[in-house]
Amino acid sequence: MNLMKKLNNRFYSKALSVSFVVVFFTIVIGFASSMASDKPGALLWGENCGRCHNVRPPSSLTDDQWDVAVLHMRTRANLTEEEAKKIVEFLKAGN
Ligand code: HEC
Numbered sequence: 001m002n003l004m005k006k007l008n009n010r011f012y013s014k015a016l017s018v019s020f021v022v023v024f025f026t027i028v029i030g031f032a033s034s035m036a037s038d039k040p041g042a043l044l045w046g047e048n049c050g051r052c053h054n055v056r057p058p059s060s061l062t063d064d065q066w067d068v069a070v071l072h073m074r075t076r077a078n079l080t081e082e083e084a085k086k087i088v089e090f091l092k093a094g095n
Pocket of ligand 1: 068076
């Protein structure tokens, strides 16, 4: 059978578009849930901030210095705004 004729068949094209929609939403939902981080600041700090250098303990800098340092490190560590905020809060709570 001619493939195009088969695809033009109403049943097949409907089934095809339904499965495209399903695949599309599966990807979008999967992507969105992998972006959202439910992790607390302490865990994010532990996972991210020791990758390139020894972790600096929260007590090593003042609140203002942590604001600046995490601003720099946020881009290096590829953190979302929310993740960076949680890390700063954790660091400030411990200095
Ligand atoms: C991709 C590698 C990388 C990651 C991840 C990383 N850092 Fe850094 N960090 C560096 C480098 C390189 C330097 C030294 C050069 C510089 O300061 O830009 C540095 C320097 C620092 C300094 C010294 C002070 C300063 O501002 O220069 C602090 C404090 C610091 N990092 C904290 C953190 C924290 C907190 C995190 C987690 C949010 C983190 N780093 C994640 C690479 C990284």
